[in-house]
Amino acid sequence: FGTVGVLVELIFKVKSPVPTEDDVLGAVKKQLSPQFPTTQTTYQNATYIKLTDTSFAIVLGFKITNVTQESLSNRLTLTNETETQIQDSINILLHKVLSEPDGKQFKFPNANFIDDGTEITANVTYVYKEEDVNQPSSFLQEVLKVSGLLTATVAPTTTISNTPLPTLLTSVTSTTRFGTAVVFVELIFQLKTPVPTEDAVLGAVKQQLSLQSKTTQTTFHNATYIKLTDTSFAINLGFKITNVTLESLSNRLTFTNETYIQIQLSINTLLRELLSEPDGKQFQFPNADFIAYGTEIRANVTYVYKEEDVSHPSGFLQDVLKVSGMLLLLPY
Numbered sequence: 271f272g273t274v275g276v277l278v279e280l281i282f283k284v285k286s287p288v289p290t291e292d293d294v295l296g297a298v299k300k301q302l303s304p305q306f307p308t309t310q311t312t313y314q315n316a317t318y319i320k321l322t323d324t325s326f327a328i329v330l331g332f333k334i335t336n337v338t339q340e341s342l343s344n345r346l347t348l349t350n351e352t353e354t355q356i357q358d359s360i361n362i363l364l365h366k367v368l369s370e371p372d373g374k375q376f377k378f379p380n381a382n383f384i385d386d387g388t389e390i391t392a393n394v395t396y397v398y399k400e401e402d403v404n405q406p407s408s409f410l411q412e413v414l415k416v417s418g419l420l421t422a423t424v425a426p427t428t429t430i431s432n433t434p435l436p437t438l439l440t441s442v443t444s445t446t447r448f449g450t451a452v453v454f455v456e457l458i459f460q461l462k463t464p465v466p467t468e469d470a471v472l473g474a475v476k477q478q479l480s481l482q483s484k485t486t487q488t489t490f491h492n493a494t495y496i497k498l499t500d501t502s503f504a505i506n507l508g509f510k511i512t513n514v515t516l517e518s519l520s521n522r523l524t525f526t527n528e529t530y531i532q533i534q535l536s537i538n539t540l541l542r543e544l545l546s547e548p549d550g551k552q553f554q555f556p557n558a559d560f561i562a563y564g565t566e567i568r569a570n571v572t573y574v575y576k577e578e579d580v581s582h583p584s585g586f587l588q589d590v591l592k593v594s595g596m597l598l599l600l601p602y
Contacts (some may be wrong), residue, residue: 297412474589
């Protein structure tokens with residue numbers, strides 16, 4: 271039996287200015303934390319991301335335990351059965367996050383998995399649609415309320431009292447070791463024309479991206495295409511960064527400020543390599559959302575592409591812009 275880290279990104283599109291970070295995270299704290307008193311699924315943390323003036327995302331971190339996994343020579347393998355089990359667990363988790371227990375069932379997107387032999391991470395993005403949820407959960411009602419999207423009142427249900435989140439460290443014996451960070455990068459593109467096809471976008475990824483991750487420290491794992499609206503789409507990319515310096519207390523990793531800075535700098539380097547030629551101008555990337563527990567650290571970052579950010583697009587970005595109809599002129 272093993273543990274799976276799950277990052278859930280919920281995207282909301284509104285017709286008015288987006289709510290504030292405090293309002294949205296207040297809804298999370300008030301309603302979401304008490305919904306997970308069980309030991310099998312543990313809520314970890316939440317991050318608010320403003321995507322545009324009329325759209326925003328909430329990134330939620332969870333841990334699911336007691337997942338059946340095959341082990342060969344002390345390395346975990348992601349079998350079809352394991353993937354199905356995890357996807358079923360994620361579907362149950364998302365239904366619980368968004369809907370009352372007797373609400374109608376609806377189809378959630380498939381998760382994007384990373385399996386590096388010692389840990390399994392799943393990343394899933396869901397764009398909220400009103401017709402999907404006929405009985406919103408208390409959490410979703412709060413989010414819709416602060417977003418101005420709640421058109422009808424649903425009777426609230428009683429929630430279980432909040433339970434404290436698990437602490438990371440209890441020992442004082444510290445040693446330094448090297449670890450691995452799993453990174454999910456979501457690139458969002460907003461167009462004025464219909465979005466390109468999944469095959470065209472993933473073709474650009476396959477053609478260019480694997481050639482760019484040449485170092486052994488950063489490894490490209492997989493990519494997923496997500497159509498957000500008729501004129502916007504996202505590419506979810508999975509990477510693994512090795513040789514990250516971590517503090518270890520009694521075989522449990524602690525996430526220090528130094529570790530945070532190191533991983534954020536590694537992500538900035540990764541994103542710059544993804545999007546820009548080496549002599550392109552420097553620009554500010556969003557801070558990552560981190561989850562650290564046990565022997566695992568994961569980072570999730572969302573970047574909304576802006577033409578003015580990148581003066582010299584990389585081969586990968588040029589291909590994506592080309593299939594999207596956004597490449598107005600070549601940088602050379």
